[in-house]
Amino acid sequence: MITHEHIKDSSFGGDTAYPASAGEGAKEVPFKEAKWWKPADNGKILCTLCPRYCTIGEGQMGFCFIRQNIGGKLYSIGYGRPTGFAIDPVEKKPLNHFLPGTDILSFGTAGCNLGCKFCQNWSISKAKYDNLNSLDYSPEEVVRLAKRYKVPSIAYTYNDPTIFGEYVIDISKIAREENIKSVMVTAGYIDKEARKDVYKYIDAANVDLKAFTENFYHKITFSHLDNVLDTLYWLKHETGIWFEITTLLIPDENDSEEEIKRECDWILTNLGDEVPLHFTAFHPDFKMRDKERTPHKTLKKAREIALQTGIKYCYTGNVHSIEEQTTYCPSCNYELIVRDWHSVLRYRLNGNKCPKCGSIIPGVFH
Numbered sequence: 001m002i003t004h005e006h007i008k009d010s011s012f013g014g015d016t017a018y019p020a021s022a023g024e025g026a027k028e029v030p031f032k033e034a035k036w037w038k039p040a041d042n043g044k045i046l047c048t049l050c051p052r053y054c055t056i057g058e059g060q061m062g063f064c065f066i067r068q069n070i071g072g073k074l075y076s077i078g079y080g081r082p083t084g085f086a087i088d089p090v091e092k093k094p095l096n097h098f099l100p101g102t103d104i105l106s107f108g109t110a111g112c113n114l115g116c117k118f119c120q121n122w123s124i125s126k127a128k129y130d131n132l133n134s135l136d137y138s139p140e141e142v143v144r145l146a147k148r149y150k151v152p153s154i155a156y157t158y159n160d161p162t163i164f165g166e167y168v169i170d171i172s173k174i175a176r177e178e179n180i181k182s183v184m185v186t187a188g189y190i191d192k193e194a195r196k197d198v199y200k201y202i203d204a205a206n207v208d209l210k211a212f213t214e215n216f217y218h219k220i221t222f223s224h225l226d227n228v229l230d231t232l233y234w235l236k237h238e239t240g241i242w243f244e245i246t247t248l249l250i251p252d253e254n255d256s257e258e259e260i261k262r263e264c265d266w267i268l269t270n271l272g273d274e275v276p277l278h279f280t281a282f283h284p285d286f287k288m289r290d291k292e293r294t295p296h297k298t299l300k301k302a303r304e305i306a307l308q309t310g311i312k313y314c315y316t317g318n319v320h321s322i323e324e325q326t327t328y329c330p331s332c333n334y335e336l337i338v339r340d341w342h343s344v345l346r347y348r349l350n351g352n353k354c355p356k357c358g359s360i361i362p363g364v365f366h
Contacts, residue, residue, distance in 0.1 A: 097363025
């Protein structure tokens with residue numbers, strides 16, 4: 001983990017505000033005025049960043065914990081306050097067709113705009129920023145950190161980066177100027193207008209398609225399926241952003257063969273056969289500790305269904321299987337990128353082509 005000592009200076013742009021609860025002797029830390037809000041009735045604010053559309057009273061925070069009404073304005077109190085940094089393999093995001101075998105600078109903030117009962121980062125996503133030992137990093141400092149560690153990409157991850165969209169925009173803009181890629185690891189639960197701003201300088205994304213029923217989304221994530229499907233459709237048809245999809249399979253919740261088949265059919269019909277799909281294993285956590293881990297055979301069967309449906313690239317995760325994590329040429333079945341967990345063992349692509357038959361492989365490669 002990269003610690004706070006690596007960069008000590010910090011700067012914040014925009015208007016300045018302070019916590020409504022700050023008492024005598026409290027450290028005065030400036031907040032960033034938020035985008036995507038408008039006044040509501042009775043002095044409240046309507047946040048329009050995500051489809052939750054929180055109405056927030058004076059001094060209160062939205063569902064995500066890091067957007068607060070201070071003096072009748074909405075502030076992004078997570079701006080410039082990451083909870084920590086790590087250097088990860090890009091395959092851990094997971095992204096298998098985006099600069100394979102490279103490292104990526106990963107960070108998130110406190111809070112989240114979903115309420116997933118199975119959250120595996122709940123100690124961060126369900127925390128308020130002042131409950132964690134957050135750091136102070138300006139957008140310029142985050143990009144400098146990526147350059148210092150010579151990584152080609154930055155990942156906005158761990159919690160959902162939608163909620164710190166202002167920070168994402170400012171970092172990704174500077175990163176693009178420095179030829180550093182930006183990756184969103186997200187649930188895709190974002191307002192249609194706001195996403196145009198947040199994704200303006202984004203190069204790649206992994207979107208969690210958490211299930212394929214509204215009942216699951218409503219009861220287990222406190223969100224809605226259609227909004228996520230709309231984001232996926234938008235990414236494919238209205239942007240040039242490379243993206244992949246991950247579904248965490250939870251025993252007896254979203255792992256039926258019928259549901260998996262419907263998900264794959266929707267992807268094939270609406271996104272095409274070249275969007276990589278990852279099925280990953282659940283482990284008991286947060287409010288779903290009574291569930292068993294996902295059996296490997298469930299993931300294996302899900303992958304078989306996807307390939308039989310016509311999806312060309314499907315992988316399993318959180319289990320060990322070199323075969324199911326390897327990228328094969330869909331035309332000649334040649335092993336193009338052989339992976340063991342998150343490590344690339346063999347890389348055989350010739351640019352973006354199969355060296356054996358010449359077929360073009362979709363993605364962003366070296």
